[in-house]
Amino acid sequence: MAGTTIYSAKTILTMNPARPRATHVAVREGRILGAGTLEELAGWGDYTLDERFADKVLMPGLVEGHAHTSEGSLWRYTYLGWFDRMDPAGKTWDGLKTIDAVLERLREAEGQLSGDTPLCGWGLDPIYMDNQRVNRQHLDQVSATRPIGVMHASGHILNVNTKALELAGLMKPGVNHPGIPLGPDGYPTGELKGPDVMTPVGPHVGFDRSLMDCDEMGLRDFAKLCVRTGVTTVTDLASRLEPETVEMMLRVTGEETYPARVVPLRFFLGLPPKELVAEVVRLKALATDRCRLGRIKVVADGSIQGFSARLKWPGYYNGAPNGLWYVAPEQMAEIYERALEAGVQVHTHTNGDQATELALDMLAPALMKHPSRDHRFTLQHCQLADAAQFRRMKALGMCVNLFANHHYYWGDEHYRLTVGPERATRMNACRTALEQGVPMTIHSDAPVTPLGPLFTAWAAVNRITASGRVQGEHERIGVDDALWAVTMGAAYTLHLDGEVGSIETGKRADFAVLEQDPTTVEPMALKDVPVWGTVQGGRVFAASAI
Amino acid sequence: MSALPVTVIGGYLGAGKTTLVNHLLRHAGGRRLAVLVNEFGTLPIDADLIEAEGDTLISIAGGCVCCSFGNDLTAALMQMRQLDPRPDHVLIESSGVAIPGSIMATAALLAEVRCDGVVVLADAGDIRRAFDDPYIGDTIARQLAQADIVILNKMDLAPEPPETLTAWVAAQAPGAAVVPCRDAQVPAEVVIGLGPHPVEAHAHAHDHADGLFESIVLTPAASEDAAGLARQIATGPYGVVRAKGWLRTPEGMALIQVAGRQGTATPASPESREGLVCIGLKGQLDIAALHALAARETASG
Numbered sequence: 001m002a003g004t005t006i007y008s009a010k011t012i013l014t015m016n017p018a019r020p021r022a023t024h025v026a027v028r029e030g031r032i033l034g035a036g037t038l039e040e041l042a043g044w045g046d047y048t049l050d051e052r053f054a055d056k057v058l059m060p061g062l063v064e065g066h067a068h069t070s071e072g073s074l075w076r077y078t079y080l081g082w083f084d085r086m087d088p089a090g091k092t093w094d095g096l097k098t099i100d101a102v103l104e105r106l107r108e109a110e111g112q113l114s115g116d117t118p119l120c121g122w123g124l125d126p127i128y129m130d131n132q133r134v135n136r137q138h139l140d141q142v143s144a145t146r147p148i149g150v151m152h153a154s155g156h157i158l159n160v161n162t163k164a165l166e167l168a169g170l171m172k173p174g175v176n177h178p179g180i181p182l183g184p185d186g187y188p189t190g191e192l193k194g195p196d197v198m199t200p201v202g203p204h205v206g207f208d209r210s211l212m213d214c215d216e217m218g219l220r221d222f223a224k225l226c227v228r229t230g231v232t233t234v235t236d237l238a239s240r241l242e243p244e245t246v247e248m249m250l251r252v253t254g255e256e257t258y259p260a261r262v263v264p265l266r267f268f269l270g271l272p273p274k275e276l277v278a279e280v281v282r283l284k285a286l287a288t289d290r291c292r293l294g295r296i297k298v299v300a301d302g303s304i305q306g307f308s309a310r311l312k313w314p315g316y317y318n319g320a321p322n323g324l325w326y327v328a329p330e331q332m333a334e335i336y337e338r339a340l341e342a343g344v345q346v347h348t349h350t351n352g353d354q355a356t357e358l359a360l361d362m363l364a365p366a367l368m369k370h371p372s373r374d375h376r377f378t379l380q381h382c383q384l385a386d387a388a389q390f391r392r393m394k395a396l397g398m399c400v401n402l403f404a405n406h407h408y409y410w411g412d413e414h415y416r417l418t419v420g421p422e423r424a425t426r427m428n429a430c431r432t433a434l435e436q437g438v439p440m441t442i443h444s445d446a447p448v449t450p451l452g453p454l455f456t457a458w459a460a461v462n463r464i465t466a467s468g469r470v471q472g473e474h475e476r477i478g479v480d481d482a483l484w485a486v487t488m489g490a491a492y493t494l495h496l497d498g499e500v501g502s503i504e505t506g507k508r509a510d511f512a513v514l515e516q517d518p519t520t521v522e523p524m525a526l527k528d529v530p531v532w533g534t535v536q537g538g539r540v541f542a543a544s545a546i
Numbered sequence: 547m548s549a550l551p552v553t554v555i556g557g558y559l560g561a562g563k564t565t566l567v568n569h570l571l572r573h574a575g576g577r578r579l580a581v582l583v584n585e586f587g588t589l590p591i592d593a594d595l596i597e598a599e600g601d602t603l604i605s606i607a608g609g610c611v612c613c614s615f616g617n618d619l620t621a622a623l624m625q626m627r628q629l630d631p632r633p634d635h636v637l638i639e640s641s642g643v644a645i646p647g648s649i650m651a652t653a654a655l656l657a658e659v660r661c662d663g664v665v666v667l668a669d670a671g672d673i674r675r676a677f678d679d680p681y682i683g684d685t686i687a688r689q690l691a692q693a694d695i696v697i698l699n700k701m702d703l704a705p706e707p708p709e710t711l712t713a714w715v716a717a718q719a720p721g722a723a724v725v726p727c728r729d730a731q732v733p734a735e736v737v738i739g740l741g742p743h744p745v746e747a748h749a750h751a752h753d754h755a756d757g758l759f760e761s762i763v764l765t766p767a768a769s770e771d772a773a774g775l776a777r778q779i780a781t782g783p784y785g786v787v788r789a790k791g792w793l794r795t796p797e798g799m800a801l802i803q804v805a806g807r808q809g810t811a812t813p814a815s816p817e818s819r820e821g822l823v824c825i826g827l828k829g830q831l832d833i834a835a836l837h838a839l840a841a842r843e844t845a846s847g
Contacts, residue, residue, distance in 0.1 A: 175655065200655065
């Protein structure tokens with residue numbers, strides 16, 4: 001790739017405020033020589049003019065700051081969600097609106113299985129079906145002899161059939177566990193709530209590995225989704241990063257045709273803080289351009305819709321008891337201190353506002369001990385943060401990655417059930433974050449919601465819920481801010497803003513290739529802007545050809 | 547194969563869980579213990595006890611092992627069952643923020659497991675402050691509320707009279723036996739129950755460890771309703787922390803086991819030796835009342 005290629009485009013959105021628009025971009029050695037007019041770029045010397053994007057719109061390659069590569073693996077199971085969703089091969093699966101439709105799709109999938117292979121489905125979300133419970137009798141209609149498991153969209157509930165319960169030794173009366181509801185007959189209904197009870201049954205229905213860690217095929221499939229959604233840099237947040245996973249990720253992402261830059265974060269459990277930080281320092285030294293190892297992910301609390309997030313007073317709107325801690329304050333404090341000392345970045349999952357408060361409270365003294373002027377510790381989700389907390393984030397030099405998609409998928413639930421109208425209206429406060437000067441990005445948490453930064457941007461711009469209400473008009477942001485958030489904003493949270501996130505001299509030649517200009521379509525149509533594919537490190541990937 | 551007894555050891559950071567586990571390993575009285583920890587963090591076992599270290603399994607003196615279970619407790623428990631020789635007792639040391647009752651509920655899903663008590667440690671020097679901590683207070687409250695036995699450790703650091711603190715802890719853990727101690731020095735039979743021969747062990751153990759505990763044996767014993775008697779001993783005002791033994795019922799011999807506020811009865815072999823051993827804190831074990839209870843049961847049985 002020694003030569004220079006100049007691409008022409010209908011227009012180029014550079015995210016470089018000094019030169020926001022261009023018609024051409026010159027690429028050499030996988031990097032951007034510059035963006036401007038053809039005449040300007042011709043000054044770099046001999047070039048090949050490539051006009052394949054002449055009727056396309058180029059943006060900086062989109063950066064997804066919170067996703068899980070396990071989305072790639074999930075697509076090997078049968079999709080059963082309420083919403084239409086595109087798979088890695090580009091096929092859009094229709095959303096299923098009734099339990100009968102779910103069973104019908106499972107029957108079709110069942111017909112293609114041989115032997116006693118378990119049947120696995122994913123993405124079920126009964127809250128859109130008036131919270132109808134799926135039980136083992138439903139799934140028994142699909143097969144009484146083959147074990148069946150259906151994972152909910154939240155990832156926190158697994159439905160299984162009678163056969164699966166038998167294999168797991170749970171098809172008996174008198175089971176006494178809060179995660180295993182019993183039917184009127186005294187036997188489990190087949191609904192398994194929470195990892196404590198999902199984990200032991202999972203292997204019997206084909207969910208036989210940690211959904212947190214990606215496998216080789218999943219990593220490849222995930223990259224196809226990246227190309228289809230214009231993503232060129234994507235986080236894997238988080239992985240246990242066992243040695244064989246690290247080896248596999250380095251090998252696969254290093255292949256000439258692997259189309260994305262993956263940023264895997266090391267999950268904090270499994271090692272005490274001192275060894276954790278040492279391990280991540282070791283991993284950092286193994287990093288390559290397309291596999292950016294060397295960051296830590298801490299999980300402070302659970303999820304709001306699962307009532308396991310930690311909320312400040314007055315807690316849950318429906319009176320549910322406060323959620324669960326997944327880290328002790330002392331442990332968080334020690335990780336922060338040691339990571340700051342070693343120059344390792346930490347991203348912390350805090351869904352509830354008390355979890356956010358804890359992270360702020362633990363980081364402040366750690367920074368007194370190890371002043372680090374550019375740590376960019378990032379709060380992930382941070383859904384319930386109030387304005388005062390955003391001001392503290394700003395003061396402490398933190399970044400935030402807000403879960404803008406949540407309004408669309410669960411906003412109605414938050415309004416009516418989890419946190420109530422007032423807090424639902426200020427959840428994922430994008431405008432407040434920007435007004436307080438907190439570096440901000442927005443995310444999908446794929447596979448929790450589909451990968452697709454343009455959709456996420458749409459969600460932040462419009463704040464529409466699934467039922468069509470605008471929830472939190474005040475916290476809506478403009479299209480320009482939203483597009484900045486999914487490019488430069490996300491790159492900043494990863495210390496990659498000097499390399500990616502804008503189209504300007506010296507940066508990686510990473511582009512999202514779009515069929516329309518997202519700044520000129522109606523804001524309500526932002527999510528529908530078609531993605532042609534990407535250019536990643538100067539390599540062209542057409543969605544139609546992967 | 548008989549069910550594998552499992553005790554969960556919970557409590558917040560610093561309460562002394564690891565100290566207690568090591569103490570038990572040193573005083574297991576010939577029982578092979580398997581210690582399950584969430585993960586190998588800072589090594590949970592004293593170095594002088596370790597015989598060999600693997601990635602997921604540590605071999606410990608006396609035929610004991612320590613194993614990390616990560617996110618799959620069920621698989622780890624199955625693995626313990628398959629060890630040869632099989633451990634006599636499993637201790638699950640939970641993480642500081644874990645809810646120990648949930649761990650026990652998960653372990654109990656296995657038919658081959660017998661729940662043998664949720665033991666929660668509390669730091670006598672810090673529990674009152676921690677209980678009011680806005681972040682972790684409710685977690686500690688949940689831990690205490692689920693305890694069958696509370697070990698109120700570090701009593702030497704208690705900032706208030708021992709009786710006051712013990713009474714306060716008892717109120718946070720309704721029904722649980724509360725055992726004050728220092729340095730997690732508690733007799734093994736209090737934490738993991740009496741071994742396979744409780745009556746013989748009773749005959750030989752005239753003073754329990756530091757002399758803070760005493761035990762009696764109720765014999766002969768018979769009952770119409772062994773399960774009811776087990777519950778009575780566990781929940782009644784008898785000061786019993788642990789009990790184990792066999793008695794006659796109209797259906798045959800029954801094995802009674804008490805862990806703090808939990809009392810169970812299960813059918814036992816006809817050859818089982820009659821006699822029920824009860825352990826409690828000296829001065830709290832109501833020997834007269836227990837004998838009266840046994841006599842009433844025998845009369846009605």
